[in-house]
Amino acid sequence: MPSAGSAKETGRYEGSRLRKLAVMGGSYGNVPALTACIAHAHAIGCDGLAFIGDATGCCGHSDETIALIREHFPFLVAGNYEQKAASNEEDCGCNYTNDEDNHYGGIAHVWAMKSLSAANRAWLGSWPDLAYLETRAGRILLCHGSPGQTNEFLYESELDDGRLKRWLDQHEAVGFVCGHSGFPWMRDLGAPRFAVNCGVCGKPDHDHDAAVHYASIDLSTPTPSVNIERVEYDHLAWADQLDSEGVDDVFTIPVRNGVWTCGLLSMPATERVLRPRPNGWLATLRQR
Numbered sequence: 208m209p210s211a212g213s214a215k216e217t218g219r220y221e222g223s224r225l226r227k228l229a230v231m232g233g234s235y236g237n238v239p240a241l242t243a244c245i246a247h248a249h250a251i252g253c254d255g256l257a258f259i260g261d262a263t264g265c266c267g268h269s270d271e272t273i274a275l276i277r278e279h280f281p282f283l284v285a286g287n288y289e290q291k292a293a294s295n296e297e298d299c300g301c302n303y304t305n306d307e308d309n310h311y312g313g314i315a316h317v318w319a320m321k322s323l324s325a326a327n328r329a330w331l332g333s334w335p336d337l338a339y340l341e342t343r344a345g346r347i348l349l350c351h352g353s354p355g356q357t358n359e360f361l362y363e364s365e366l367d368d369g370r371l372k373r374w375l376d377q378h379e380a381v382g383f384v385c386g387h388s389g390f391p392w393m394r395d396l397g398a399p400r401f402a403v404n405c406g407v408c409g410k411p412d413h414d415h416d417a418a419v420h421y422a423s424i425d426l427s428t429p430t431p432s433v434n435i436e437r438v439e440y441d442h443l444a445w446a447d448q449l450d451s452e453g454v455d456d457v458f459t460i461p462v463r464n465g466v467w468t469c470g471l472l473s474m475p476a477t478e479r480v481l482r483p484r485p486n487g488w489l490a491t492l493r494q495r
């Protein structure tokens with residue numbers, strides 16, 4: 208597993224004219240969810256979109272997903288799925304500690320490779336492992352798991368502000384955005400400095416709410432204003448479609464009801480607990 212920033216040259220992107228940045232990751236082949244997030248970002252005034260890895264995964268539909276990313280995202284960073292696709296390996300490189308989680312991660316990656324063309328596989332291999340986006344607010348560091356390791360899980364319950372600030376110092380950045388874990392968070396490191404996990408735009412975050420997430424960063428204010436955006440899409444129709452295509456229900460159950468079925472045993476106990484149910488979650492399930 209290449210480490211962020213060490214295997215390839217750091218990507219360098221110019222964004223000094225951007226007023227509002229959207230950062231997404233973890234689409235896992237969920238075409239309608241990614242489409243909804245892109246539309247949402249444009250609707251709230253985002254004029255720059257970054258994708259920080261794990262485009263492909265358990266839903267398949269890899270080439271359709273890559274086409275959306277080619278069209279809409281000028282700023283790119285590779286995730287573990289891109290790195291493993293590029294090296295033609297069969298495990299997902301997720302960095303799970305549990306055998307069952309690894310088993311299902313491998314199934315997801317192998318399934319994703321079936322709908323990925325050779326040309327797109329080669330393109331994924333060109334994405335940088337770490338990138339600098341130069342904005343009017345300063346440099347924003349884009350990474351997948353952490354600035355130091357593509358597949359590190361940065362969980363909110365384990366954050367060490369000193370470590371986060373050292374990364375900002377090291378990269379002379381005002382803030383950094385990561386993903387990979389699937390659970391979004393925001394951290395104020397003393398204005399204007401910040402760190403944010405954008406969550407994932409292809410899977411809910413284990414709270415009985417089927418909506419997905421990405422991060423927006425308003426750059427028009429003196430201090431960057433960070434937000435986690437919640438986006439709904441027709442998740443029930445998508446789950447039905449995936450079922451009809453033969454996707455294992457380990458993967459369609461979370462799409463359908465917002466509760467994870469795998470990946471949990473590798474988490475810290477404090478993160479593994481089911482998130483509180485949002486208002487209206489049961490009514491949503493009964494709308495079918």
Ligand SMILES: [Fe+2]
Pocket residue numbers: 260261286287288301351358387388
């Ligand atoms: Fe990942």
